[in-house]
Amino acid sequence: MAPRGETKERILAKALESFSTVGYDGTSLDDLAESLGIRKQTILYHFVSKRGLLNAVLDESVKILTESLEEVLASNDPHRDRIEDLVRSVFRVALEQPLLLGLLREVSRPGSPAAPRLKNQMGPLMERAISWMEGEMEAGRMRKTDAQLVLLSAYSTVVGLATEIEILRTAGVERVLRPSAQRRQELLHFLRTSLTPIE
């Protein structure tokens, strides 16, 4: 029928959407299939089980995120502001693929079935980021703090911006969603002032 892997990718896309909004348990294969105009067994054919589908979606998402960050971490150009590059990069992903961060949020819950898989895949990346930060601190280009805490804080903030905004939207004042560019600028400022060493 569909000659190429077109169906498979359509399933992956819809699955990402569903997992990241209603969660893993909240996603029914039947509903997913129906929303695709497809029979459930087609899904099971491509991905052996529901768990298999989650794994596939997760793998794809982590890959995108990793590639985006790896690029920044790899460059050694001392003229560029690495922190700014990182924030920009993550923000770009968050804006282009907000569902992707939603999935991360969903899957990084302690009780999630895919939590260990996520650990394995994100582990090396985290390790690199942390050791890079610690290197910067050693060299005096960054104020000495708990690298992991800063990382967790920034990560949580961005994920929060991408997902949890919903709550604040009506909870806070009326107009809440500042242009994301401005938001990014302010997060950047926030991070920089607490990270740049005192001259």
Add this chain to the structure above:
Amino acid sequence: MAPRGETKERILAKALESFSTVGYDGTSLDDLAESLGIRKQTILYHFVSKRGLLNAVLDESVKILTESLEEVLASNDPHRDRIEDLVRSVFRVALEQPLLLGLLREVSRPGSPAAPRLKNQMGPLMERAISWMEGEMEAGRMRKTDAQLVLLSAYSTVVGLATEIEILRTAGVERVLRPSAQRRQELLHFLRTSLTPIE
């Protein structure tokens, strides 16, 4: 049997545990009942439906959190460091009732059935916190930034510390969990350096 509302509270406690770890959809009333040595219908008797149970658990949790914060926000003592008090207060809750923050995280997902209820309950508190911060900024006691962003960032960080640590535990280096007191100190430092105005 149990003469007082003892059973009801036992149910609430276990429900909080379950909701905050495996999520709402991941929680089965049968399992919950079994883990309590009770029949499912007893749960349905006290709380009309599963959703009713979630609402009850949520109400209780928000109440605890609100009381803890309200106390700090209310005091007008200019000699005390309000930020420090806030961080301490939230950390105390996070340490004593980590499940409570897990529930918040679960329920604050956009697609959650209890999201609107959470909005309504947390709304006023958020509003107060934000307007307080903006007041501080006006008075020059706090550097001018996006109050909501800072709030979201701090909130996400603490929730992250309470729940998402799991990922970093094995992902990052071996020993990761610094004593929470130290963690709190570093978050405090992190916040203060980016919030105190330049003299």
Add this chain to the structure above:
DNA sequence: ACCAAGACTTACCAAATGGTAGAAAAATAG
């Protein structure tokens, strides 16, 4: 033309889910 492999479907199913109806047991009031 034929056949093997891939893609997708229909037909089922056992288990689990949230929920209803009503009986039994326990606590309490008189």
Add this chain to the structure above:
DNA sequence: CTATTTTTCTACCATTTGGTAAGTCTTGGT
């Protein structure tokens, strides 16, 4: 002790769930 109310249980049930088995249809190679 009896009547009543509160609490808990047994017995069911309709629906949904993820998954299996086996078929049909399509496509591409020879």
